[in-house]
Amino acid sequence: xxxxxxxxxxxxxxxxxxxxxxxxxxxxxxxxxxxxxxxxxxxxxxxxxxxxxxxxxxxxxxxxxxxxxxxxxxxxxxxxxxxxxxxxxxxxxxxxxxxxxxxxxxxxxxxxxxxxxxxxxxxxxxxxxxxxxxxxxxxxxxxxxxxxxxxxxxxxxxxxxxxxxxxxxxxxxxxxxxxxxxxxxxxxxxxxxxxxxxxxxxxxxxxxxxxxxxxxxxxxxxxxxxxxxxxxxxxxxxxxxxxxxxxxxxxxxxxxxxxxxxxxxxxxxxxxxxxxxxxxxxxxxxxxxxxxxxxxxxxxxxxxxxxxxxxxxxxxxxxxxxxxxxxxxxxxxxxxxxxxxxxxxxxxxxxxxxxxxxxxxxxxxxxxxxxxxxxxxxxxxxxxxxxxxxxxxxxxxxxxxxxxxxxxxxxxxxxxxxxxxxxxxxxxxxxxxxxxxxxxxxxxx
Amino acid sequence: xxxxxxxxxxxxxxxxxxxxxxxxxxxxxxxxxxxxxxxxxxxxxxxxxxxxxxxxxxxxxxxxxxxxxxxxxxxxxxxxxxxxxxxxxxxxxxxxxxxxxxxxxxxxxxxxxxxxxxxxxxxxxxxxxxxxxxxxxxxxxxxxxxxxxxxxxxxxxxxxxxxxxxxxxxxxxxxxxxxxxxxxxxxxxxxxxxxxxxxxxxxxxxxxxxxxxxxxxxx
Numbered sequence: 017x018x019x020x021x022x023x024x025x026x027x028x029x030x031x032x033x034x035x036x037x038x039x040x041x042x043x044x045x046x047x048x049x050x051x052x053x054x055x056x057x058x059x060x061x062x063x064x065x066x067x068x069x070x071x072x073x074x075x076x077x078x079x080x081x082x083x084x085x086x087x088x089x090x091x092x093x094x095x096x097x098x099x100x101x102x103x104x105x106x107x108x109x110x111x112x113x114x115x116x117x118x119x120x121x122x123x124x125x126x127x128x129x130x131x132x133x134x135x136x137x138x139x140x141x142x143x144x145x146x147x148x149x150x151x152x153x154x155x156x157x158x159x160x161x162x163x164x165x166x167x168x169x170x171x172x173x174x175x176x177x178x179x180x181x182x183x184x185x186x187x188x189x190x191x192x193x194x195x196x197x198x199x200x201x202x203x204x205x206x207x208x209x210x211x212x213x214x215x216x217x218x219x220x221x222x223x224x225x226x227x228x229x230x231x232x233x234x235x236x237x238x239x240x241x242x243x244x245x246x247x248x249x250x251x252x253x254x255x256x257x258x259x260x261x262x263x264x265x266x267x268x269x270x271x272x273x274x275x276x277x278x279x280x281x282x283x284x285x286x287x288x289x290x291x292x293x294x295x296x297x298x299x300x301x302x303x304x305x306x307x308x309x310x311x312x313x314x315x316x317x318x319x320x321x322x323x324x325x326x327x328x329x330x331x332x333x334x335x336x337x338x339x340x341x342x343x344x345x346x347x348x349x350x351x352x353x354x355x356x357x358x359x360x361x362x363x364x365x366x367x368x369x370x371x372x373x374x375x376x377x378x379x380x381x382x383x384x385x386x387x388x389x390x391x392x393x394x395x396x397x398x399x400x401x402x403x404x405x406x407x408x409x410x411x412x413x414x415x416x417x418x419x420x421x422x423x424x425x426x427x428x429x430x431x432x433x434x435x436x437x438x439x440x441x442x443x444x445x446x447x448x449x450x451x452x453x454x455x456x457x458x459x460x461x
Numbered sequence: 462x463x464x465x466x467x468x469x470x471x472x473x474x475x476x477x478x479x480x481x482x483x484x485x486x487x488x489x490x491x492x493x494x495x496x497x498x499x500x501x502x503x504x505x506x507x508x509x510x511x512x513x514x515x516x517x518x519x520x521x522x523x524x525x526x527x528x529x530x531x532x533x534x535x536x537x538x539x540x541x542x543x544x545x546x547x548x549x550x551x552x553x554x555x556x557x558x559x560x561x562x563x564x565x566x567x568x569x570x571x572x573x574x575x576x577x578x579x580x581x582x583x584x585x586x587x588x589x590x591x592x593x594x595x596x597x598x599x600x601x602x603x604x605x606x607x608x609x610x611x612x613x614x615x616x617x618x619x620x621x622x623x624x625x626x627x628x629x630x631x632x633x634x635x636x637x638x639x640x641x642x643x644x645x646x647x648x649x650x651x652x653x654x655x656x657x658x659x660x661x662x663x664x665x666x667x668x669x670x671x672x673x674x675x676x677x678x679x680x
Contacts, residue, residue: 058499059492067659070607072599076530081598088601097602134679135527137519138660139667299674308505353676377677378526 030394032161033119040112040156048155049108053100057148064140065104068093074142077135079380080125083404090402092132092142095121099149119158122149124395125402128259128386129346134377143386151261159260162392166256169219171265174272175252176219185247187222191230195237198461202237204229207280208244214282215245216273218254218290218426231453232288235321238458239329243286250276253287255296259387263304270301277312284313286320289447291347291425292385299351316348318424321448322357325364331457332365338444339368340451341410341418343432344379345425353377361448362422365455372413380406382423384431399431400438407439420444422451463632469639470558477643484650485658492662508669515668516661518680525680534592541585544578545614549642551575572625579622586615606653613648616641 053061075081075091084090089098099118103110110118128143136142153159159167169178179187185206192204205211215236221228236243245251250272257265274297277285287293294316302310315323324330342362348354355376362369374380383403388395410421410432421436421443423429429445436443496503518524528535549555553569560566570578589611593603620638624631648654671679 056499059495059503060500062495063492063659063663066653067656067663069610069653069656070599070602070604072596072602073527073531073534075598076527086598088598091598091601093602094598133667134525134671137525137527137664138656139515139519139664139679141667303502308502350671350677351675355677377679 028120028394028398030120030160030391032164033116033158035161036119036153036156036158037112037116040115040158042109042111045110045112045115045156046108048152049103049110052148052152052155053103053108056151060141060144061100061148064142064145065096065100067138068096068140071137074132074136074140077132079127079129079131079383079405080402082380083402083406090125092126092136095126096142096145100145103152115153115156115158118149119153119160122146122153123160123163123391124388124398126386127346127381127383127388129381130350131346131378131381134350147259147261150259151263154261160391160395162394163256163260163387163390166390167260167262167265170252170255170257170269171262174249174269176254176256177223179219179222179252181249184222184251187226188229188245188247191226191233195230195233199234199237199458201460202233204233205244206247209279210281211242211244212283213241213243214277214280214285215243215287216251216253216277216285217288218293219252220254220426221288228288228447228449231449234453234458235324235330235449235456238456239324241324241329244280244282246276246280248276253285253293253297254290255293255301256387256390258296258300259292259390266296266301267304270297271305273297274305274311282312284315285310286315287317289317289424289426289429289449291345291351292387292427295347295351316352316354316424318348318354318358318361318448321361321452325361330452332455333457334455336366336420336451336455338366338419339370339417340366340420340422340446341370341372341413341443342375343372343382343421343423343425343428344376345423345428346379346381346385348425349379350377358422358424358448365448365451368417370413370416370418372409372418374409380409382406382425382428382431383435385425385427389427389431389434396434400434403431403435404439406432407435407441410435410441410443411439414441414443418443420446420451422446422448424448465636466632469636469643473640473643477646481646481649484647485655488650488655488658492659503666506669506673507666508673511669511672512665513668514672515679516664518678519664527680537585537588540581541589544581544585545618548575548578548582549617576622576625579618579625582618583615583622586611586618610648610652610654613641613645613652614654617645 072091072093074093078090078092080090088094099121126146128146130143132142133139166176169176188204195202253273255266255269297310297314342358344355383399388399423432423445424447432445436445522535522539523529551570552575553572556567556569593599617638620634620641624634624638649657667679671677
């Protein structure tokens with residue numbers, strides 16, 4: 017087996033996994049595996065496992081596999097072999113050590129980016145299978161500590177970052193006040209019933225990226241949009257419970273998000289530049305709640321910016337001069353096909369757009385999404401090592417002139433910052449909102 | 462007629478075909494019931510248009526990024542599967558058997574073409590075997606059952622080839638050919654060879670999700 021010395025992983029100790037493992041017996045493991053594989057799962061699990069012919073053609077889809085010099089252990093199908101196949105073969109009689117490794121694979125060696133679903137000739141959804149493993153890990157109480165803390169936060173305060181009920185409107189009013197320094201008439205309308213749009217964000221925005229709310233408010237104001245933000249819980253569209261396999265909490269916070277929009281009687285929800293949140297409201301959470309499509313239309317920031325730019329509601333004063341390249345986040349590109357719109361937005365606001373390759377649906381993952389970055393500091397270096405191909409891809413775009421990297425997703429943003437830093441790429445990473453705020457006409461400012 | 466020959470071409474053939482078609486129907490019914498019971502959303506997401514769109518791309522050699530990424534594998538797997546299906550169905554000897562038994566006839570291939578196709582299948586099986594051993598990412602996920610399945614698929618072609626050319630032990634080879642073909646038919650519904658039935662369905666589902674929900678392509 018080709019196992020390079022480098023990829024002989026250093027043992028990483030995660031307090032969450034260890035605490036869960038400490039109290040486990042093999043009987044308990046077997047009972048939980050039975051519950052998930054025989055009780056909760058259905059046709060997809062059965063057919064995917066029965067149909068896979070072990071051909072390995074999914075391998076080249078995975079950035080972990082490519083970044084580890086094609087180490088076979090990182091191939092998508094290998095991750096299924098090391099987890100579900102063994103569980104099924106041994107009828108759930110697996111050891112605590114086996115589960116420890118399974119937790120590590122499902123949580124830190126797969127971003128659920130679904131690129132492999134486009135490489136498997138049969139369209140087997142390995143991201144789904146990894147979520148099944150995470151579900152088992154969750155029920156065994158072995159979820160990595162940092163992401164579990166995030167899920168706890170969702171459960172306790174309905175947002176990802178332990179933002180308290182008073183801190184939320186306080187932050188919005190603080191940003192409103194800041195923005196009024198620029199546009200004296202600007203408002204961040206709270207609890208405005210019957211507005212056209214409810215704008216929702218993810219927990220980290222009020223927690224430590226409040227300037228993004230400032231920018232969004234400026235864009236809304238300049239575009240003359242009839243919008244509002246809720247002052248109550250339900251403002252956070254993110255959902256890490258979706259990634260820990262805590263489906264019950266996932267469904268609860270999705271419902272709260274939609275119910276908040278329904279209470280405000282808005283026509284639609286616009287969300288900030290986040291990928292996983294989009295997946296949670298648009299594809300996963302709605303399904304758990306029994307809605308084929310979201311009950312209230314919900315659009316991603318890329319679609320919203322596209323609409324504002326093409327309808328002339330915001331005008332570009334002077335295009336952004338520095339050459340940019342675009343990272344296609346899995347959840348809005350493979351997840352919603354927004355890559356064409358993203359390019360149209362980029363061309364509308366930037367002078368020069370340099371493509372990175374592969375791009376669009378075939379773009380390499382940031383290696384942060386799927387809850388991997390949320391597993392926190394213990395796993396950071398592993399995550400960076402697992403995405404060398406991204407660094408190579410970015411370096412190539414840089415050689416061809418790109419200086420700014422647009423990443424319209426929070427997780428991508430943070431993950432790419434780490435890649436940028438570790439591989440010394442020297443790119444400036446921005447959201448679309450950053451650039452639109454910079455280049456748009458601001459009458460009244 | 463030798464009694465063994467009569468037995469394998471008579472009752473055993475009936476058993477094989479009943480188990481093959483019955484098995485496929487059973488697997489399909491079992492799947493539909495499971496979807497109905499546990500994941501009924503699959504029915505509402507399934508789209509004829511997007512499912513077919515995805516299947517057609519993947520049915521086209523070099524029609525997808527991954528097929529283009531592995532040109533040799535693509536050529537071999539397409540040639541292998543086409544010959545694997547076409548050779549036995551359109552073999553003149555097989556068509557004749559059906560005509561004698563039921564008066565059902567269909568156009569058949571000249572023997573030399575069918576012979577060539579048989580060699581393609583055997584060469585493909587050797588390629589898959591070597592690939593399993595040589596490629597680390599394939600070897601890592603290979604178990605004994607993968608070799609057995611490959612042998613199961615190759616056996617009727619190897620024995621048929623030997624029998625047709627009357628290389629040795631013609632009678633026994635003929636019996637071995639018939640029996641191995643029957644074993645293969647019965648194995649299809651109950652092993653991973655069921656991908657013959659399921660692969661179009663899984664592909665259609667992924668195509669439907671990509672097309673209908675994700676507005677993206679999956680090839």
